[in-house]
Amino acid sequence: MIRIEPRAKVSNSSTIFIPIIAAIVSLLFAAIPIISAGANPLIAYVEMAKGVFGSVFAVSEMLTRATPLIFTGLAAAIAFRAKLWNIGAEGQLYLGAIAAVSVGSGFFDLPAIFLLPLIIVLGACAGAVGMVAPTYLKVRFGADEVVTTLLLNFIIIIFLQMLLEGPLQDPMGLGWPQSAPILDQGMFPPLIDRMRVHSGLILAVILAVIAHFMIKHSVWGFKLRAVGENSSAAKHAGININRSLFGVALLSGGLAGLAGVSEVAGLKGYLTADLSPGFGYAGIVVAMLAGLSPIGVLIASVFIASVFVGADSMSRAMGISSFLADLVVSVSLLCVLVGGFIAKFKIVRAGTGKKIL
Amino acid sequence: MEASTVLKLNGLAKRFGSILANDDVTIHLQKGEVLALLGENGAGKTTLMNMLFGHYLPDSGNIEIKSVNDDFVPLELGNPSAALTAGIGMVHQHFTLAENITAFENITLGAEPLFSLRRNQRKAEKKINNIMSNSGLEAPLDIPVGRLSVGERQRVEILKALYRDAHILVLDEPTAVLTPQEADALFSNLRRMTKQGLSVIFITHKMREVLSFSDRLVVLRHGKNVGSMETSNASEKKIARLMVGSETQKVFPKRITPGGPILSLNDISVAGRSKRDSLQNISLTLKSHEILGIAGISGNGQNVLADLISGLVLPDKGSILLKGVAIQNINPLNMIKLGFGRIPEDRHRQGIVGGLSVSENMVIERLDDPLIQNFGFLRSSVINDNAQTLSEKYDVRGPGIDQASRLLSGGNIQKLILARVFEQQPKIILANQPTRGLDMGAASDVQRHLIEARDRGGGVILISEDLDEILGLADRIVVMRDANLHDVNSSSREAIGLMMAGESV
CATH class of the missing domain: 3.40.50.300 (P-loop containing nucleotide triphosphate hydrolases)
Known part of the structure; x- marks a missing residue:
């Protein structure tokens, strides 16, 4: 029998090498289905790398994909730090997007310098609103926020579908369930000419850095960490738990809302019910990979976006099924998560206590 | 004498990094005796017992236990179930009970199959009732342990060990939660059971108990066995000198007339x-x-x-x-x-909030204080200086003020709390x-x-x-x-x- 014990100290070299080893192992594992699909894995991986780093366009695509992941990753990381399990980033993302198209598609005809900030602020507020009810139910009645936030996702998406067939439907849209486009001055300016990567990325990076700084150096962050680590002691020490939870909840919802804003006002221009291919849920994976650190979220988002975009372009270039891309993504995620586990825990033989790994 | 020895700890040593937690400790336990194991916090008592129970692997030394046919067999090291099957029971200071299930379930958990016939359950209940009446350790069996008092939980812990037919019982700070009468009853019950052949090692700080209830005592200091004697030859002064290296002064408060x-x-x-x-x-x-x-x-x-x-x-x-x-x-x-x-x-x-650093825990009650924060941002240099000063003043020892406070020992955690509380007058x-x-x-x-x-x-x-x-x-x-x-x-x-x-x- 084996036993799992926490490592006394996570060494510096292991934090660098374990992710690298995990990445290599994941490539080895992913080679199996690639070979069985009749392709040469080496060429496939070269194609994959080209798809991520091979050109300015490739990098731009990868960063475009990373942008919403940073927002939803931050939303999850901050909430999870306080042990508030917000699984509702997907719904909050759509709330942010709804707010963005509501004010951005002609309701206010303002110059860019006013309209874009207005869209950002209202989108964040709308996302935050999505957390009010779950947090109130948790604080007041002890309702499990995992359940309430998760179920709200479906409610919000159905609500969105109703809006897209009704008040938000584009009158020029030939009856498609999509919103009117956001005015040009309400869009995030692109970062590179004729590329898709937009300045929403800058906002995401700035927010990650601010979040990192706030968690470490502000009284607010101190309270958040205290509540998350040991809420009884925090309460005993005079920290208002409910207030902290509400603050974190609103912020988390707001960040998730910004993911929707950035997708709508940075990329698509209009809102449809398939705006997000699960960015809200992927944000949870990002946050866990990042060890709930905001700076880690930046790295994890880039990693996951690279795997997504790289695997996609590989399957196109090699003519193999695009489902294989999903498989590569899942295998590499599992490998990195196992690697993170091994970095934190050691495996010993139960009988002798001899270290195996 | 040798004939009645039931357990031998031979030259056990264990090193954690730079700390030698146990240094060549040899203890022989006799059948039917109450052996008191004394020592300051960090003297190595818990480490020693953890080696006995297979939680730690000794760096050197071995453990022998008397088998049924009267010869000594080495105990398999590093395997907790070996100690259990050899008939050694442990009652931890921090209880290891599942709070959401009943005392009965806790006692039989692991000892009986998970799904057993009602007939077997009745048999188990009968056995427990038997032990309870023999030992005088009474506890309600049918309500969740989480709703029992600390004292009752401890009794459940002891019953759990006895249920597994332990003939060697290790008690870590057993009386910390008992009234004097309860403690007396516990010891007289233990005494009754030692007459029936149970051997007891108990870890304690309390002199009175050592002097009145143990047969023999062993004092550990800095991981070493610094002295073992018959209790009849011991005195409070003698033990204290062995434990701390010099005699300690007992606190004698000066009575003051209370005010309003x-x-x-x-x-x-x-x-x-x-x-x-x-x-x-x-x-x-x-x-x-x-x-x-x-x-x-x-x-x-x-x-x-x-x-x-x-x-x-x-x-x-x-x-x-x-x-x-x-x-x-x-x-x-x-x-x-x-x-x-x-x-x-x-x-x-x-x-304390274990995940926060020592210095953060020292200011956690005064986050509104403008000395600690500036417009909502922590003044980390002030917080660190504060922790440095208080750590020295209150003698808080640990891996460092910027390290997680959960790494401190119990005594140092308490000193951290003292520093935080008393500095505010x-x-x-x-x-x-x-x-x-x-x-x-x-x-x-x-x-x-x-x-x-x-x-x-x-x-x-x-x-x-x-x-x-x-x-x-x-x-x-x-x-x-x-x-x-x-x-x-x-x-x-x-x-x-x-x-x-x-x-x-």
Whole structure:
């Protein structure tokens, strides 16, 4: 029998090498289905790398994909730090997007310098609103926020579908369930000419850095960490738990809302019910990979976006099924998560206590 | 002599990094004896027992246990189930019970198949009842352990070991949670069982118990066996000298005439599910220059009282008066601002946030203080300087002020809490079981600070199960029982002990 014990100290070299080893192992594992699909894995991986780093366009695509992941990753990381399990980033993302198209598609005809900030602020507020009810139910009645936030996702998406067939439907849209486009001055300016990567990325990076700084150096962050680590002691020490939870909840919802804003006002221009291919849920994976650190979220988002975009372009270039891309993504995620586990825990033989790994 | 030895620990050594936790420790346990294992916190007692139970692998040395045919077989090292099957039972200081299942289920858990016939369950119940009547250790079997008092939980722990037919029983700080009468009963029951062949190792700090109940004692210091003697040859002075290397001075508080009342609880009731988590029409007055000792077995409402004074629980009825003025906003922050210093019972759960650093835990109660923060941002240099100064002043030792506070030992966690509380010069101090589980050095530090606070003019409410501590420190004593406070006229330990147990005097 084996036993799992926490490592006394996570060494510096292991934090660098374990992710690298995990990445290599994941490539080895992913080679199996690639070979069985009749392709040469080496060429496939070269194609994959080209798809991520091979050109300015490739990098731009990868960063475009990373942008919403940073927002939803931050939303999850901050909430999870306080042990508030917000699984509702997907719904909050759509709330942010709804707010963005509501004010951005002609309701206010303002110059860019006013309209874009207005869209950002209202989108964040709308996302935050999505957390009010779950947090109130948790604080007041002890309702499990995992359940309430998760179920709200479906409610919000159905609500969105109703809006897209009704008040938000584009009158020029030939009856498609999509919103009117956001005015040009309400869009995030692109970062590179004729590329898709937009300045929403800058906002995401700035927010990650601010979040990192706030968690470490502000009284607010101190309270958040205290509540998350040991809420009884925090309460005993005079920290208002409910207030902290509400603050974190609103912020988390707001960040998730910004993911929707950035997708709508940075990329698509209009809102449809398939705006997000699960960015809200992927944000949870990002946050866990990042060890709930905001700076880690930046790295994890880039990693996951690279795997997504790289695997996609590989399957196109090699003519193999695009489902294989999903498989590569899942295998590499599992490998990195196992690697993170091994970095934190050691495996010993139960009988002798001899270290195996 | 050799013929009756049942367990041999031979030259055990264990090193953790730069610390030699156990250094060539040899102990032989005789059949039917009570062996006391003494030592300061960090002397290596727990490490030694953890090697016996296979939780740690010794760096050198071995363990032999007498088998049925009277020869010694080596115990498989590093395997917890080997110790269990060899008939060694352990009762930990921090209980290892599942709180959401009943005592019966806890006792049989792991010893019996998960799904057993009702007939087998009845058999198990019969066995437990048998053990209970033989040992005198009574505990309700059919309610979840989470609702039992600490004392009852400990009895369940002992029953659990005995149920597994242990013939060697290791008890870590067994009496910390018992009344003197209960402790006496426990030891006389243990005595009865040792006559039937049980061998007992008990780890303790309490001299009185060692001297009156053990047959032999072994003292550990810095991981070494520094002395072992027959208890009949030992004295308190001798043991203390061995434990700390020199004789320690016992705290003898100077009695001061108390001043005017500073805190009054007026006819306060708190509703709870049972008597252990409620208060019934409690009135209490604390004067300045006074240590008020609240004696009692845990689970009689002490924690509700502590939570009330800490601001965690609101009274359903009655009021709290501070110098004659009713406190309006009862919440932890307001209580801290009004000058309450609180030392919680459960240091790990309520006292510190283990994941935060030592320096952060030292300022966690004064985050509003402009010394600590600037426009909502922490002044880390001030916070670190504060931690550096306080660590030296209060002798908090650990891996560093910037390290997670959970890495500190129990005694150092308590010193951290003392530093945090007493640096604010509190007017009223609530100390709930402040020395439980601490070694003599740390415990006397705690007591010294309580006395200093009293001498400065503060009022101290000392809730403790350790009657010796209450008798030594308190200027006035009340007994808490069944969610109520009872005045004490006599100061004899017997009379107070009887009141704690519920007898009218």
